[in-house]
Amino acid sequence: MNQMTRDQMEAAAPLAAVPADQKSLIEIRDxxxxxxxxxxxxxxxxxxxxxxxxxxxxGSGSGKTTLLRHLMGMLRPDEGSIAVHFADSTMRxxxxxxxxxxxYRDRLGVIFQGAALLNSMTVLENVGLPLVEVRxxxxxVVYEKVIVALQKVxxxxxxxxxxxxxxxxxxxxxxxxxxxxxxxxxxLILYDEPTTGLDPVTVSGVNELTxxxxxxxxxxxxxxxxxxxxxxxxxDRIAMLYKGRIIAIGPKDEFRAHPNPVVQQLLTGxxxxxxxxxxLQGQAT
Amino acid sequence: xSRKTTLFERMDHSTGVKAVESVGRAAMERASLGxxxxxxxxxxxxxLPKTARSLPQIFRQIEICGIGSLFVLALIxxxxxxIMALQTGSELLKFGAQNNLGAIIGATFVREFGPMWAAIIMxxxxxxxxxxxxxxxxxxxxxxxxRVMNINPVRFLVLPRMLALIVSMxxxxxxxxxxGMFGGALVASYVYGSPFDQFLDSARGIxxxxxxxxxxxxxxxxxAIIATIACDRGLHTTDGAEGVGRSTNQTVVASVICVxxxxxxMTGFVQQILKPVxx
Ligand SMILES: Nc1ncnc2c1ncn2[C@@H]1O[C@H](COP(=O)(O)OP(=O)(O)OP(=O)(O)O)[C@@H](O)[C@H]1O
Ligand SMILES: [Mg+2]
Numbered sequence: 001m002n003q004m005t006r007d008q009m010e011a012a013a014p015l016a017a018v019p020a021d022q023k024s025l026i027e028i029r030d031x032x033x034x035x036x037x038x039x040x041x042x043x044x045x046x047x048x049x050x051x052x053x054x055x056x057x058x059g060s061g062s063g064k065t066t067l068l069r070h071l072m073g074m075l076r077p078d079e080g081s082i083a084v085h086f087a088d089s090t091m092r093x094x095x096x097x098x099x100x101x102x103x104y105r106d107r108l109g110v111i112f113q114g115a116a117l118l119n120s121m122t123v124l125e126n127v128g129l130p131l132v133e134v135r136x137x138x139x140x141v142v143y144e145k146v147i148v149a150l151q152k153v154x155x156x157x158x159x160x161x162x163x164x165x166x167x168x169x170x171x172x173x174x175x176x177x178x179x180x181x182x183x184x185x186x187x188l189i190l191y192d193e194p195t196t197g198l199d200p201v202t203v204s205g206v207n208e209l210t211x212x213x214x215x216x217x218x219x220x221x222x223x224x225x226x227x228x229x230x231x232x233x234x235x236d237r238i239a240m241l242y243k244g245r246i247i248a249i250g251p252k253d254e255f256r257a258h259p260n261p262v263v264q265q266l267l268t269g270x271x272x273x274x275x276x277x278x279x280l281q282g283q284a285t
Numbered sequence: 286x287s288r289k290t291t292l293f294e295r296m297d298h299s300t301g302v303k304a305v306e307s308v309g310r311a312a313m314e315r316a317s318l319g320x321x322x323x324x325x326x327x328x329x330x331x332x333l334p335k336t337a338r339s340l341p342q343i344f345r346q347i348e349i350c351g352i353g354s355l356f357v358l359a360l361i362x363x364x365x366x367x368i369m370a371l372q373t374g375s376e377l378l379k380f381g382a383q384n385n386l387g388a389i390i391g392a393t394f395v396r397e398f399g400p401m402w403a404a405i406i407m408x409x410x411x412x413x414x415x416x417x418x419x420x421x422x423x424x425x426x427x428x429x430x431x432r433v434m435n436i437n438p439v440r441f442l443v444l445p446r447m448l449a450l451i452v453s454m455x456x457x458x459x460x461x462x463x464x465g466m467f468g469g470a471l472v473a474s475y476v477y478g479s480p481f482d483q484f485l486d487s488a489r490g491i492x493x494x495x496x497x498x499x500x501x502x503x504x505x506x507x508x509a510i511i512a513t514i515a516c517d518r519g520l521h522t523t524d525g526a527e528g529v530g531r532s533t534n535q536t537v538v539a540s541v542i543c544v545x546x547x548x549x550x551m552t553g554f555v556q557q558i559l560k561p562v563x564x
Pocket of ligand 1: 035040058059060061062063064065066067226
């Protein structure tokens with residue numbers, strides 16, 4: 001029998017201690033969030049270590065996007081705290097003022113699932129948008145920075161600069177979305193399902209790009225996905241979100257050997273196990 | 286033996302309560318939607334000092350909404366001007382009063398038909414398109430992306446659209462006024478034998494500055510109403526393509542109703558309060 005009660009599962013998955021020589025950039029403590037009577041996040045405890053890529057795995061509807069939207073400052077927790085420790089300042093996202101949120105977002109890059117490019121604008125205008133609208137840089141500087149950003153994501157800047165997003169392939173759009181996120185040189189990058197909906201070759205390309213950016217930019221990244229394969233490629237550590245809690249977290253090798261049956265079912269892709277039961281009971285809520 | 290039941294009898298206690306409850310809930314929802322739109326309007330006013338930065342977008346929006354609607358509006362005004370003249374002219378002819386056609390057509394267009402036709406065309410063409418455009422952006426997380434980049438969607442998306450509509454509406458109204466009167470004058474002279482000059486004199490005799498400017502002021506308010514509703518519905522769109530369709534429909538229906546209510550209130554204000562003061 002590999003059935004476990006919820007309490008046993010939680011006991012089996014204590015908050016993984018952050019190694020003493022590493023500092024966390026983000027500390028999430030006892031985060032709760034409900035929409036009406038639907039309790040989506042039920043006590044999230046999670047540390048994101050400075051400079052790491054943390055992948056958060058979870059099934060459909062498990063609340064991954066909801067968790068990520070808390071990290072964007074778009075949602076406030078019902079309870080609990082989110083602290084972000086930058087080198088020069090600490091911020092509490094759960095009670096940040098408008099000005100604090102603006103300051104936080106200046107250091108944040110987000111890659112949305114569908115890239116979220118503005119359709120009426122060219123690639124140049126899209127990638128340069130934050131530089132023009134927020135930092136109000138002169139056109140020549142914007143142009144140069146956009147070219148650099150596009151080169152970082154291995155796009156042929158000269159060919160696509162004046163195209164609209166509709167004229168690009170899905171993989172290219174995703175890369176343009178990444179270029180827009182890194183054009184301001186953020187310290188923290190959030191990815192919402194970066195590889196969902198792309199063909200296998202493009203998926204590998206995006207994975208390689210994520211790894212590559214990681215090495216070259218030295219940023220901290222949080223990636224949410226249900227793509228296990230991608231997770232093991234890009235992650236330093238992997239966490240699993242299940243029924244509103246983080247039930248397992250660790251470096252990816254440890255994660256692979258995690259005793260939790262939910263994790264094992266996810267890794268083996270078996271149809272037998274607690275995940276399936278949760279699904280049959282009407283989704284993991 | 287069959288027994289006829291009255292509607293009241295068939296409706297047991299709980300149905301009655303439920304009916305009241307659902308009407309009440311619908312009213313509350315409308316009210317809270319209206320409140321949300323009003324907040325968006327106030328928010329847009331707060332962004333006014335940043336207008337200069339949005340000038341290129343404002344011109345682009347004026348081009349889209351103003352210029353694009355010109356031809357349709359002119360055609361509709363021309364046709365209604367002629368129809369009205371035909372209808373009223375036949376009655377006036379009985380009293381030999383066809384020389385007063387200009388007063389009737391002129392007053393109707395400058396006070397009512399000009400601003401109203403401009404509003405109807407704008408809400409059907411431009412308001413609906415705005416709601417669909419912003420709705421698609423909201424559904425594709427483009428609006429969220431703007432927020433995360435610290436770009437205020439109200440300044441970036443709503444302000445240019447609102448100003449474009451407020452500026453375009455009086456221009457379109459003036460055109461509707463003149464084209465409508467021209468249509469009326471054509472009918473007056475060719476069908477009822479009342480010359481062009483006569484039509485104009487008659488119109489001038491009844492129309493004052495108050496009529497003209499209150500008509501333009503109305504049209505600007507209509508523009509603000511249409512833009513507010515379209516942007517509010519658009520920005521709050523959820524549920525993918527289906528949601529976009531819903532937002533577009535709601536925008537058209539809500540704008541027609543709000544424009545008519547605003548029209549009633551402003552007309553009452555002009556006729557009952559301003560007119561006695563000015564004349
Ligand atoms: N603003 C909201 N209002 C009401 N319910 C919401 C809201 N946002 C999310 N939910 C609900 O919360 C649950 C979790 O949503 P979320 O988008 O976080 O899941 P997810 O893990 O990202 O799923 P997916 O893999 O499908 O993207 C869903 O059932 C969703 O319907
Ligand atoms: Mg999601």
